[in-house]
Amino acid sequence: xAQAGRRWQRSLFPWLKDWGFTxxxxxxxxxxxxxxxxxxxxxxxxxxxxxxxxxxxxxxGADSLYSSFTTALSSRWNVExxxxxxxxLNVDIATDADCVILKQEKYIAQL
Numbered sequence: 455x456a457q458a459g460r461r462w463q464r465s466l467f468p469w470l471k472d473w474g475f476t477x478x479x480x481x482x483x484x485x486x487x488x489x490x491x492x493x494x495x496x497x498x499x500x501x502x503x504x505x506x507x508x509x510x511x512x513x514x515g516a517d518s519l520y521s522s523f524t525t526a527l528s529s530r531w532n533v534e535x536x537x538x539x540x541x542x543l544n545v546d547i548a549t550d551a552d553c554v555i556l557k558q559e560k561y562i563a564q565l
Contacts, residue, residue, distance in 0.1 A: 459504035466502065469530060473523070475500065489519050498523055501542075507533075508542055510554065 463483075471477065475485035475498075487498040496513035498520060511520040527533055539547050544561040547554065 462505050463502060470500065473526065487519070487523070491517065491519055496520070503543065508539060 467477070470485050473487070474489070475487045478484040478486070483502045485498075485500045485502075487500075489496055491513065494513065496519040497511065499510040501508040509520070509523075511518070513519055515521065524535070538549070541547060544558060546557040546560060548557075549555070
């Protein structure tokens with residue numbers, strides 16, 4: 455089972471590229487996708503850590519890029535949406551109307 459995450463990535467990464475994502479040059483586990491839907495530019499930023507996905511998105515609703523992507527993803531694999539993320543890899547995550555706030559106060563306090 456030690457290679458399960460790697461096998462997942464070997465299946466996921468080509469699928470993401472076929473779906474229209476671009477893989478980051480600086481971090482191969484980060485992908486971006488931009489499309490114009492109903493005249494509005496919408497974006498997805500996806501991070502993959504072992505077998506977990508973290509998705510940042512602009513645009514919401516039934517006809518959004520995010521909705522289309524999550525529908526396609528769940529049609530391909532048995533995935534589970536665990537809702538809004540509050541922490542990831544020792545980074546506390548909060549959202550405001552116009553931004554994402556990242557903090558490492560708890561991690562720093564443990565050092």
